[in-house]
Amino acid sequence: MSSRRTHVVTATATPADTPDLETRDRLLHEAALLFATHGFDSVTVRDICQQAHANLAAINYHFGGKAGLYAEVLNVAIQTMQATTEEIRKAGAGRSPDQQLEAAIRVFLTRVATTKDKWIHQLMLREVANPTAAFDAILKRVLEPRMAYMRSAIAGIMRCPVSDRRVALCMMSVQAQLHALLNSPLAERLASPRLTAADADRLARHIACFSIAGVRAIATT
Amino acid sequence: MSSRRTHVVTATATPADTPDLETRDRLLHEAALLFATHGFDSVTVRDICQQAHANLAAINYHFGGKAGLYAEVLNVAIQTMQATTEEIRKAGAGRSPDQQLEAAIRVFLTRVATTKDKWIHQLMLREVANPTAAFDAILKRVLEPRMAYMRSAIAGIMRCPVSDRRVALCMMSVQAQLHALLNSPLAERLASPRLTAADADRLARHIACFSIAGVRAIATT
DNA sequence: ACTGGATTCAAACAAGTGTTTTATACATGT
DNA sequence: ACATGTATAAAACACTTGTTTGAATCCAGT
Numbered sequence: 001m002s003s004r005r006t007h008v009v010t011a012t013a014t015p016a017d018t019p020d021l022e023t024r025d026r027l028l029h030e031a032a033l034l035f036a037t038h039g040f041d042s043v044t045v046r047d048i049c050q051q052a053h054a055n056l057a058a059i060n061y062h063f064g065g066k067a068g069l070y071a072e073v074l075n076v077a078i079q080t081m082q083a084t085t086e087e088i089r090k091a092g093a094g095r096s097p098d099q100q101l102e103a104a105i106r107v108f109l110t111r112v113a114t115t116k117d118k119w120i121h122q123l124m125l126r127e128v129a130n131p132t133a134a135f136d137a138i139l140k141r142v143l144e145p146r147m148a149y150m151r152s153a154i155a156g157i158m159r160c161p162v163s164d165r166r167v168a169l170c171m172m173s174v175q176a177q178l179h180a181l182l183n184s185p186l187a188e189r190l191a192s193p194r195l196t197a198a199d200a201d202r203l204a205r206h207i208a209c210f211s212i213a214g215v216r217a218i219a220t221t
Numbered sequence: 222m223s224s225r226r227t228h229v230v231t232a233t234a235t236p237a238d239t240p241d242l243e244t245r246d247r248l249l250h251e252a253a254l255l256f257a258t259h260g261f262d263s264v265t266v267r268d269i270c271q272q273a274h275a276n277l278a279a280i281n282y283h284f285g286g287k288a289g290l291y292a293e294v295l296n297v298a299i300q301t302m303q304a305t306t307e308e309i310r311k312a313g314a315g316r317s318p319d320q321q322l323e324a325a326i327r328v329f330l331t332r333v334a335t336t337k338d339k340w341i342h343q344l345m346l347r348e349v350a351n352p353t354a355a356f357d358a359i360l361k362r363v364l365e366p367r368m369a370y371m372r373s374a375i376a377g378i379m380r381c382p383v384s385d386r387r388v389a390l391c392m393m394s395v396q397a398q399l400h401a402l403l404n405s406p407l408a409e410r411l412a413s414p415r416l417t418a419a420d421a422d423r424l425a426r427h428i429a430c431f432s433i434a435g436v437r438a439i440a441t442t
Numbered sequence: 443a444c445t446g447g448a449t450t451c452a453a454a455c456a457a458g459t460g461t462t463t464t465a466t467a468c469a470t471g472t
Numbered sequence: 473a474c475a476t477g478t479a480t481a482a483a484a485c486a487c488t489t490g491t492t493t494g495a496a497t498c499c500a501g502t
Contacts, residue, residue: 023450038351041263045490055451060491062449129350129404130259169427173398180397183350206390206439213438214431221430244479266460276481281461283479 024062026052031059032073036119039126040070074127074134077120081142084111089149097156101174101215102208104150106201108178113200118182125183147171157212158219166218174211245283247273252280253294257340260347261291295348295355298341302363305332310370318377322395322436323429325371327422329399334421339403346404368392378433379440387439395432 030051034043045059045066052058063069088107092100112118124142127135154170155162181195181203195203251272255264266280266287273279284290309328313321333339345363348356375391376383402416402424416424 044488046488055449056490057451057492058449066490166427169424170431172401173428173431176397176401177394179401180393203390206387207394209438209442210391210394210435214435217430217434218427265458267458276479277460278462278482279480287460 023052023054023058027054027058027062027069028072028076031069032076032123033119035070035073036122036126040132070132071134074123074138077123078138078142080117080120081124082145084108084117085142085146085149087111088146092149092153097153098212100153101150101157101212102204104153105174105178105208105211106204109181109200109204109207110197112182113195114197121182125179128179129183147175150174154215157215160219166221170211170215170218173214174207177207177211244273244275244279248275248279248283248290249293249297252290253297253344254340256291256294257343257347261353291353292355295344295359298344299359299363301338301341302345303366305329305338306363306367306370308332309367313370313374318374319433321374322371322378322433323425325374326395326399326429326432327425330402330421330425330428331418333403334416335418342403346400349400350404368396371395375436378436381440387442391432391436391439394435395428398428398432 027048031043031048034048034051046056048054048069049056049058059066059069063072084107088104091103091107095103108121112121124138127138128143151162151167151171154174155164155167158164158167158170160167248269252264252269255269255272267277269275269290270277270279280287280290284293305328309325312324312328316324329342333342345359348359349364372383372388372392375395376385376388379385379388379391381388
């Protein structure tokens with residue numbers, strides 16, 4: 001099994017450029033899914049290797065160990081998250097704060113529902129719940145930038161400085177609703193059986209409407 | 222260590238009534254805290270026994286094993302949760318739906334902040350995130366009753382039947398905010414360093430104001 | 443054909459897990 | 473005092489964990 005395709009066509013490609021494209025990527029892919037759905041500790045290297053049809057020693061060979069594999073998984077997660085943040089920024093460029101907030105919610109939910117990147121947010125949520133050593137990097141490169149953008153949108157709705165304590169509270173209220181749809185089986189009971197694009201759109205409209213009204217109400221406090 | 226006090230004063234108390242009051246309860250207490258903060262799998266019986274100053278075999282002796290201990294911890298958690306639900310019901314009896322929802326939020330947050338029962342809700346959240354065998358019992362005895370009450374309050378605010386799909390969505394929006402304050406270190410960053418009674422009251426006011434406005438906005442959809 | 447580096451494989455390892463076992467101390471009932 | 477059932481203690485058990493080892497296999501370059 002696992003026909004090796006290491007630079008089989010590229011005539012004189014430098015061998016070091018593509019160190020591997022087969023089992024290494026399979027491990028990376030399956031590990032990402034397993035880590036996201038069950039958590040780092042609950043997943044065994046034997047689970048991953050079996051799922052990826054790889055030998056038990058493959059993880060240590062390609063990534064130096066379970067921790068190294070997890071670090072690599074987190075790396076691609078961080079990069080995709082940054083891309084999503086950029087998409088959120090573009091979607092709200094030159095629009096009103098209300099539309100910016102709604103766009104952020106919609107882009108997020110659409111990514112979760114339609115793309116194959118749901119595991120990324122699940123993984124991020126696990127890192128927030130019980131952080132590993134990589135949490136500081138995640139906070140700085142992913143969470144802070146996105147929260148900064150949403151904070152500015154919320155402050156725009158409230159017509160108050162971003163440093164206002166109520167802005168942080170509203171941030172929590174909005175983020176909480178987005179996170180709730182990820183971690184729990186409750187999400188699957190809301191949007192049966194899988195979160196379709198239509199479900200995501202309906203959810204986005206609900207959370208946006210609910211949250212904007214909430215933020216406005218807090219603003220008059 | 223661990224001076225045994227098994228009915229040492231009660232002259233002729235039936236020996237079977239108080240099978241143990243010392244190490245068994247210490248195990249129960251410490252296990253509850255550890256299970257809530259780290260999860261069932263991450264906590265070892267050696268951790269619990271060391272924390273409770275008990276012998277390694279004590280858990281198997283008193284509870285028949287790690288699983289039996291966890292079941293017993295869940296039992297007391299369920300009972301306390303039911304008491305909290307009752308308190309929420311009493312706090313909102315004969316009041317408007319708005320006040321009922323606010324009372325539910327306030328009672329919940331007050332319990333989390335002031336009493337020593339924070340671990341209970343953390344444990345419940347873990348059960349929701351990745352359920353064990355006991356999840357069905359929890360759903361039926363704890364989650365369903367409380368959600369039914371909050372659903373009726375929300376439907377009251379919206380002036381629509383409780384079966385309306387938007388009611389379920391609003392339920393999610395409210396619950397998500399409450400849950401967000403439990404599991405994550407984010408809570409400790411919002412309310413530094415420990416959640417005081419004043420913090421809980423401020424948070425309760427925020428979530429109530431935010432949520433009631435959100436529900437009202439959804440109602441006009 | 444063959445050499446050399448990269449990759450895969452089966453087997454074993456050391457450490458940590460929950461549990462069981464066996465023995466000992468204790469308070470109580472007769 | 474003695475026997476009895478309860479509780480604690482230390483050691484060992486069987487099992488799973490991540491990791492390491494050393495041989496086997498593959499493929500490109502000569």
